[in-house]
Amino acid sequence: MKRRKLEELFFRILMLLATTIVGGSFFLIVGTVFIKGIHYMNLDMITKTPGGGFYIGKEGGVLNAIIGSFYVAGGATILGLLISIPVAIYINMYMDGKRFLSNTVRMAFDVLFGIPSIVYGAFGFLIMVYFGLRASLLGGIIAVTLLIIPILVRTLDEVIRTVPLELRDAALSLGSTRWEMSKVILRQIRPGIFTAILLSFGRAIGDVASVLFTAGFSDNIPTSLREPAATLPLAIFFQLGSPVEEVQGRGYASALILTVIVLIITMLSDFLIKRFSKHKI
Amino acid sequence: MRLLKDKLLSKLMLVFTLASVSLLVIIGAGLYYKSIPIIHRLSWIELVTTSVWKPLKGLFGFYPFIMGTLWVTAIAIVIALPLCLLTALYIVEYAPARVKRILIPFVNLLSGIPPVIFGVWGVLFIIPLIQLHIAPHFVEFSTGYSVLAGGIVLAVMIFPLIVSIISEVLRTIPQELKDASLSLGATKWETIKKVILRKALPGIIAATVLAISRAFGETIAVLMVCGNNADVPHSVFDPGYPLPALIANNYGEMLSIPLYDSALMFAALLLFIIILLFNIISRVILARLERKLAA
Numbered sequence: 320m321k322r323r324k325l326e327e328l329f330f331r332i333l334m335l336l337a338t339t340i341v342g343g344s345f346f347l348i349v350g351t352v353f354i355k356g357i358h359y360m361n362l363d364m365i366t367k368t369p370g371g372g373f374y375i376g377k378e379g380g381v382l383n384a385i386i387g388s389f390y391v392a393g394g395a396t397i398l399g400l401l402i403s404i405p406v407a408i409y410i411n412m413y414m415d416g417k418r419f420l421s422n423t424v425r426m427a428f429d430v431l432f433g434i435p436s437i438v439y440g441a442f443g444f445l446i447m448v449y450f451g452l453r454a455s456l457l458g459g460i461i462a463v464t465l466l467i468i469p470i471l472v473r474t475l476d477e478v479i480r481t482v483p484l485e486l487r488d489a490a491l492s493l494g495s496t497r498w499e500m501s502k503v504i505l506r507q508i509r510p511g512i513f514t515a516i517l518l519s520f521g522r523a524i525g526d527v528a529s530v531l532f533t534a535g536f537s538d539n540i541p542t543s544l545r546e547p548a549a550t551l552p553l554a555i556f557f558q559l560g561s562p563v564e565e566v567q568g569r570g571y572a573s574a575l576i577l578t579v580i581v582l583i584i585t586m587l588s589d590f591l592i593k594r595f596s597k598h599k600i
Numbered sequence: 601m602r603l604l605k606d607k608l609l610s611k612l613m614l615v616f617t618l619a620s621v622s623l624l625v626i627i628g629a630g631l632y633y634k635s636i637p638i639i640h641r642l643s644w645i646e647l648v649t650t651s652v653w654k655p656l657k658g659l660f661g662f663y664p665f666i667m668g669t670l671w672v673t674a675i676a677i678v679i680a681l682p683l684c685l686l687t688a689l690y691i692v693e694y695a696p697a698r699v700k701r702i703l704i705p706f707v708n709l710l711s712g713i714p715p716v717i718f719g720v721w722g723v724l725f726i727i728p729l730i731q732l733h734i735a736p737h738f739v740e741f742s743t744g745y746s747v748l749a750g751g752i753v754l755a756v757m758i759f760p761l762i763v764s765i766i767s768e769v770l771r772t773i774p775q776e777l778k779d780a781s782l783s784l785g786a787t788k789w790e791t792i793k794k795v796i797l798r799k800a801l802p803g804i805i806a807a808t809v810l811a812i813s814r815a816f817g818e819t820i821a822v823l824m825v826c827g828n829n830a831d832v833p834h835s836v837f838d839p840g841y842p843l844p845a846l847i848a849n850n851y852g853e854m855l856s857i858p859l860y861d862s863a864l865m866f867a868a869l870l871l872f873i874i875i876l877l878f879n880i881i882s883r884v885i886l887a888r889l890e891r892k893l894a895a
Contacts, residue, residue, distance in 0.1 A: 435817020525714020585712035
């Protein structure tokens with residue numbers, strides 16, 4: 320009897336310990352980046368592009384990378400939406416009654432979601448070589464779009480599935496076509512679309528491996544799609560590899576900037592998901 | 601007119617859907633096509649079993665990189681799986697609602713942190729920890745840049761994935777089963793051990809397989825802490841050089857050395873095939889579980 324109680328207690332403590340480690344790792348990471356980064360943080364970092372001699376520790380900031388990242392992630396999210404909204408609608412509205420088919424398609428997107436970004440990067444590079452493109456903003460956007468399509472499709476799909484069946488039936492029974500019905504549904508899921516945008520944007524802005532081959536790097540803010548673009552994660556990676564202490568420090572500060580951006584995005588989407596599910600019928 | 605519009609749009613959407621699904625095939629085919637030159641030169645078996653990596657001499661042995669990937673992944677899973685299983689059990693079976701409300705958002709936030717930040721954290725925290733506090737107890741000298749560092753960083757990266765899938769699986773276990781066991785006088789832990797874990801086993805396996813495939817492909821965080829030395833690691837304190845890191849580190853020079861680009865694309869193809877298989881396996885298991893629940 321005593322032994323059983325002891326065993327229960329032992330595993331309870333073990334579980335608490337494990338939960339503390341898993342939950343605490345978030346604070347450990349953000350804390351480490353914050354403490355190291357805040358020391359090197361200043362206004363120049365987010366308002367200036369790298370000046371001459373930036374990479375040996377002189378003046379400048381990483382504005383080029385911040386803007387570049389927003390361009391790449393923003394462009395990819397827009398392009399991704401244009402592709403995934405029709406796909407999500409098609410799976411739900413037009414593949415009705417073909418459960419096996421729609422489930423297979425869903426699974427294909429789940430599998431695509433599991434493909435690592437370095438493979439998308441390599442594949443994006445192949446596409447660029449095929450079309451004779453050089454490393455550019457456009458190349459980066461293409462590779463990142465491929466990366467986030469599965470996220471967008473699966474999120475939108477989940478959201479559309481929360482729309483009550485009665486609503487579809489009501490629209491159909493009034494004589495609307497499936498496309499007109501889809502428009503009704505799209506209006507219903509507007510907050511859900513916003514959540515999907517935030518989720519994919521957050522993933523897009525933080526990814527390195529996909530833009531490594533495709534977007535290139537540049538100290539200037541890109542002014543056209545054909546110019547190479549710096550991205551924040553890549554800037555962090557390069558700066559950290561530098562032997563100069565000052566440059567490494569700026570890498571930590573850049574990491575802090577990226578962390579703050581991503582945390583804001585994640586919290587916003589968490590908040591939206593909660594609100595959205597509250598209004599669900 | 602309206603019907604025509606509906607028809608046209610439906611065809612268009614079908615094209616979009618087919619195109620994005622066939623991406624799976626296209627990626628595989630594209631990578632394979634680019635790897636043909638090197639597969640012709642050296643056979644598949646030769647490529648994955650030899651360990652000399654000298655691109656300038658046309659020698660491409662992937663064995664050290666495959667071993668590097670396996671070491672890092674194995675360490676990550678050994679660390680992450682028990683911790684995440686216990687955490688998921690606590691969240692689902694024990695935690696009061698208040699604790700859950702606080703805990704789950706943090707797991708979500710952790711999953712949103714970009715890989716490169718994990719890398720920075722690894723360099724700042726894990727590397728010194730290994731170099732100064734862990735390694736000295738076991739080996740004479742270690743820089744800290746090792747497969748162990750890669751494994752730890754990866755483990756933390758896959759925490760959210762494993763915790764969320766396992767908790768989802770645990771939630772599908774019918775309350776009646778637990779009640780039956782508890783009413784027979786079993787303690788909560790005995791119920792977990794003999795009923796819940798047994799029931800959840802396929803789901804736990806699926807989560808593990810998915811986590812393995814995720815760990816396999818992780819690039820930048822591992823690259824930053826792993827040491828990147830093209831030798832087969834013999835202990836956890838040895839540096840390693842996983843496949844994704846190989847691709848990422850050498851993209852610059854791959855067009856200037858013959859067959860080099862083909863070799864790197866072969867590395868990407870290897871990753872793609874392994875991860876594809878693992879993903880399909882785990883998704884099939886999870887889908888079957890879901891269907892069983894619906895029935």
